[in-house]
Amino acid sequence: MPLLSVQRLSKQFGVHWALREVSFDVGAGDVVTLFGPNGAGKTTLVRLVATLGKPTSGVIVLDGRPLKASAASVRQGIGFVSHQPLLYPDLTAHENLTFFARLYGLTESRPRIDALLGRVGLAHRADDPVRQYSRGMQQRLSLARALLHDPRLLLLDEPYTGLDPVATDWLNRLLAELSQQGHTILMTSHDLQGGAALASRVLILAGGRLVFAADAASLAPGELAAAYLAAGRVATEGARDAGMTADGLRGAP
Amino acid sequence: MTPSRLNTATRILGILTLIAMAVSLYMALIWSPPERTMLGDSVRILYFHAPAAWTAYLSFGVVAIASVMYLWKRKHIWDIIALASAEIGVLLTTLTLISGMLWGKTVWGTFWTWDARLTSTLVLWLIYVGYLMLRAAIDDPERRARLAAIVGIVGALDIPIIHFAVLWWRTLHPQPIAVRPGGPALDPPLALTLNVAMIAFTLLYAYLLLARVQLELTRDQAEAQRQPVEAPVGAD
Amino acid sequence: MTTTREETRAPAPPITTETTRRGGLALYLAQVGALVWKDLAAERRTKEILSAMLVFALLVVLIFNFAFDLRRVEMDLVGPGILWVAFTFAGILGLNRAFALEKDRGALEGLMLAPMERSAIYVGKLISTLLLMSIMEIAIFPVYALLNNQPIRLDILPVVFMGTLGFVAAGTVIAAMAANTRTREVLLPILLFPILVPVIITAVGATAIVVRGGGWDELAAPLSLLAIFDIVFLVAGFLVFEYVIEE
Incomplete structure (x- = not known):
């Protein structure tokens, strides 16, 4: 099937x-x-x-x-990466992922978020507001968001x-x-x-x-x-x- | 209903409306005697004002029902009916307010007083003007229909609430005692004239609704025929 | 794209971390909590909604002073109205901004993707807006009272809270609608104020009773009216919101 x-x-x-x-x-x-x-x-x-x-x-x-x-x-x-990043510009990368993890009902999501941020190469910028990110960085974070719940x-x-x-x-x-x-x-x-x-x-x-x-x-x-x-x-x-x-x-x- | 059958229905209804309106006008302006106690000839405004108010409420009721039906069935026709009825309702509410002000000037000596019924009617008018503005501000037909339906339902639910609140508010402030329409019972010939006017206006509402729905359906057809030239969708 | 050489070369660690999942009502409440937390966290960083509402409400109070050349006696009559004009107009500003932020980078769509009841978005936004508006109102009322030589009365608090709850209950729905239109900000006040006439009338009336020093027995009627309106708007908003943002 x-x-x-x-x-x-x-x-x-x-x-x-x-x-x-x-x-x-x-x-x-x-x-x-x-x-x-x-x-x-x-x-x-x-x-x-x-x-x-x-x-x-x-x-x-x-x-x-x-x-x-x-x-x-x-x-x-389902995980979805759109044209737009579907993120909150005034939250940091870490806060964005924490927020979406809670929406998906994930508990103890911290290690997973850290691993994902590392994987998309944003670990060193995890605590900067997304507003300061370049377009490419926003897109990588968007990818991390889409992978958060392991779709x-x-x-x-x-x-x-x-x-x-x-x-x-x-x-x-x-x-x-x-x-x-x-x-x-x-x-x-x-x-x-x-x-x-x-x-x-x-x-x-x-x-x-x-x-x-x-x-x-x-x-x-x-x-x-x-x-x-x-x-x-x-x-x-x-x-x-x-x-x-x-x-x-x-x-x- | 097919457009051609709708066409015939509209035409017949149009003729009936014309006759009823002519009779109603004759009775209201010529046949009916003046009111004896205090209104005098100004009662003739009532033959226009009361039916306009009744059909205004009727049309907003139809908007609410069509809106519920749209959200339930998601058929485009319900959206068209809601739109048509809202437009006619705003028109009728405008006429109600204007005729009410003219009547108020002759009977109360003032165009406007913030009494419960006038205030609620004005708020009602504003809600449905907002409804039409919302429709004008949305391009996607599906979204327009859906959001408008919500306002159509909420607006109708709000009518009794507004009236309730305005009544409470009025009790806080002393109010000049005014003659209210529908207070003293009307003499038989006057009541008859009013009833005929009610029927004529209801027919007028039904005719305008059908004609407006028909216009919108025709516009949709034209749009659909124009479409392939604009955006090719390939062969069938 | 500004990736460092080191990052692009580093082998990405596989995702093996196990996470557990919640369900049911606990999940719903956790989602509402997350939505409120998200709004407040962003606001704590930018302070843009709160500062805009505060400054605007203050301006309204100021402008009415110019407009009416207010004195003590007239203040009892027009003061409650001025307060509610300030509160609700500032609230409109806050609601518009709140939904502009949701639309900014498609974040609202991110919410739509989540396995979540649509009503959770309504409840979350309602709570965060209610909190922000309450802060604004608690800050503005003493300023207004000082400037106009009015007593600061604590029994105004339930009136303000109930009025604001009704405002936000309907406002959240209409703001979500307006955000999906071409004219956006313009449409929110035009649609919202007529619908909210009952709440505003009653809140102004109740505030007038407080200002003139009326007791609880006098306040009971308007407060119960406000409670009824609040419940009607909350239930309607809760039920209807799903249709507002369905796409």
Whole structure:
């Protein structure tokens, strides 16, 4: 049984469809990267999985349980790193993590918080207010927050955006380690550099639809790039007659 | 209901409203004799004021019910009904306040007095003006509907509380003795005129509500047709 | 990103630390406690909400003095009103700031991710705002009394507390709503004051009784009215809050 199963998921904002009939599975221990041009619906999708919204139709099943029915208990199993750090700027890193640990019902969280701060390289700044952090530091703290309750599923929305090569490398190694330890990771990326290296499976979303899905191992060189560009063209030109299904695009050169 | 059937219903209701309004106006301004004891011809304002107040309360009641239904069923139509009813309610409350002030000037000699009923009506007006401002300040239709529904419910629950509090407050300060509407019983022809006016206004409310709902549905359709050009969603 | 060489190279220690988890009502209370602690810890560092409320309330008292050229006799009549204008307007300022901070870096979303009843957020924010407003009121009342040559009476405390509780019970819900709109700060007073008319009227009336030296038997009626309003707004806020921040 897959850890996460997204089934015919649709989300409508007003009269605009952000997602249409998206279905895919994520197996336990997988690293899945969801590619797509801006506005493809990637953020909407991970936010729905993170329980930060209600789907218009369709279901999300985590660990055999539909998300809607058991949102509160399901949330224990999810960690989410958003565009925004989701932190309190006037609290220190340590205070932020202590606060969120209490929300997750963790007791005697101090050793765990210290270990996590060390792991994201912020131990020496743990007692500075987050307001004084650089963007990259805030993002690493945000990662520590998402890992605090040891979630089975880690969601990252555009984690590579704005990172320099050193930071990208650091993030890659951390995610690889987490994956080895059995965490399942679902992340989004709008460019092919970020997230492709680690992925065991890649998906492409365009115009709210899933247009490409493949195991990373089975990809021919350049295939992902070609599929992404084709998807991007569809999204910008609005080609309504392209017959765009995952299979149809997969067969394209 | 399909738009075309709604269309027919609106048209029939519009004709009925027109007839009722004409009859009501004739009775109020010409047929009805002046009140004998103290109001005189000023009673004719009452034929306008009392039905406006009644339909105002009716429309806010409808806002509250539609709001509850929206939060329960999450159907867009309930939000449209709440919006339509709130707009009409604010209009009717405005008319109630203005006609009340005119009546007050002729009967009490003053446009305004801070008595319980006037004060509550003014607060009520402010609550639903706030409701419309809240709606105007939210872009996402789902969020707009949800937050507006909360104000729609809380506002209606607040009405009796406000009245209660204002009454207590009034007992603290001495109040000039004033003639209150609905005090002495009206003569039969006057009561009849008032009843006809009530019916006419209720019909008017129903007609405006239907027409406004219809307008909003048409706007939604237009929006939905415009959509694919703006944001392509791929092929089906 | 400013990582030192040493940090990036150091092998990250695996997370093995065992932690235990709470559940049920104990968890709920712990979450509310954490939310209050978080607000107060941030406020202790920045002091921005409290200082803004204090200065603003003082300004209101001052401006009314200019506006009315107050003398002793008139003070008994208009004083209670001035006090409550100062308290509630300063409270609006505090509520707006409190929710602006929640929205600032998406922190409110961080709360939404936690396995937590939405009402815990309501209760937490209500308690922390009530505490901050109470501090402001306790500081402002003696200043107001001194400046206007009024007696400092302790039996005003229950009136102030009950009035403020009603204000915060409704204000927390409306402030959370307003934070989700385009016009934000503008909408809070516009929506809140009409809804709060019952609480403000009763609180001003009760304060007038205190100022004129009325006894507890006179105060019983407005205080019980305030208690009813407080309960209504608390229950409504508790039930409705889930819908306010659901996204």
